[in-house]
Amino acid sequence: MSAEVEEMLKRFSTMKNIVGIVVVDYDGIAIKSTLDNTMSVHYAAHMQLLTEKARQVILDLDATNEFTSMRIRTTYFEIILVPLEHYFIVVLQNPCD
Amino acid sequence: MNRVLEDVIHKNVANTERITAENTVGYVVSDNASGSVAATSFDNTTAQGIVKHMNGLLVGLVQSAVRDLDPTNKLCYLRVASRKFEYLVAPEDMFTITVLQ
Numbered sequence: 226m227s228a229e230v231e232e233m234l235k236r237f238s239t240m241k242n243i244v245g246i247v248v249v250d251y252d253g254i255a256i257k258s259t260l261d262n263t264m265s266v267h268y269a270a271h272m273q274l275l276t277e278k279a280r281q282v283i284l285d286l287d288a289t290n291e292f293t294s295m296r297i298r299t300t301y302f303e304i305i306l307v308p309l310e311h312y313f314i315v316v317l318q319n320p321c322d
Numbered sequence: 323m324n325r326v327l328e329d330v331i332h333k334n335v336a337n338t339e340r341i342t343a344e345n346t347v348g349y350v351v352s353d354n355a356s357g358s359v360a361a362t363s364f365d366n367t368t369a370q371g372i373v374k375h376m377n378g379l380l381v382g383l384v385q386s387a388v389r390d391l392d393p394t395n396k397l398c399y400l401r402v403a404s405r406k407f408e409y410l411v412a413p414e415d416m417f418t419i420t421v422l423q
Contacts, residue, residue, distance in 0.1 A: 264391075271387040275380075282380050283404045286371060296401040299388050 230257055237316070244302055244317040249273060251312065260317075272315045276308045326416065328360070347407055347422040352377055354417055377418045381411060 230248055234257065237243050245260040249269040258265035275295070283292040297304040298320060305316040338361075341349055348363040352373040359366065359373055385397045400411040410421045 267391060271391060275384060275387055278380055278383050279402055283402065287404075287406070290404045290406050292402070292404050294403045296403075297384055297388065298398045298400070299392075299395045300398060301392070301395055304388075 227257075233314070234259070240318075242318045242320075244319060246317070247272075247315040249313055249315065256312065268315055268317075272304075272306055272313065276306060276313055279306075280308070330417070341421060345423055349419065349421045352418050352420070354413070354415070360417065373418075373420075377411070377413070377420065381413050381418065385413070 234246060234248075237246055238259075245264075246258065247255050247260060247265050247268050248257040249272060250256050253269055253273045255265040255269040260268070276292075279295050280292040283290050292308065294308070295306045297306070303318050303320045305314075305318065307314045307316075338349070342363055349361075350359060350364065350373060351361040352359050354377075357373060357378060359370060380402070381397070381400060384400055388395050388397050397413060399413070400409075402409045402411070407422050410423065412419045
């Protein structure tokens, strides 16, 4: 698992718009991050809550559907949240415009 | 408040036609204050459900999370992707627009 994570991080480091990446496991612990520790832990906690809620919302609206990803666009940057089977990934990027 | 909303919807009918003509499944416009559906292309029960779940729970949660992480920050829009389609949610001051595509 961590080999994939390393490879992903390497790929992301070449992309210009990316501000930071946090990989969070299911316990809410940030296992890999390019941000500083306090911010990572902060993001990990919030994003874990959001993934759970989003998953429930999608399931409630349609029981056959499944939550795959979420993009949160704010004034300063964009947060992309992708839940995978063992962990989920949070990417912060500067939106192009 | 509802009068204002209806005016806004009236002015944007051209936009709405365009949105529904493209690759979308449908849209819902809901009023923030009362949580009621102002305009929709779905049947009412579905629309109400969408408003209650999406706008009520998720948007509020995301907004508070965003502000928690950075107090000056603010949610602009939200895209929730699922296997079948994608929800595009745009919260404004008075109302919230949700489009499914």
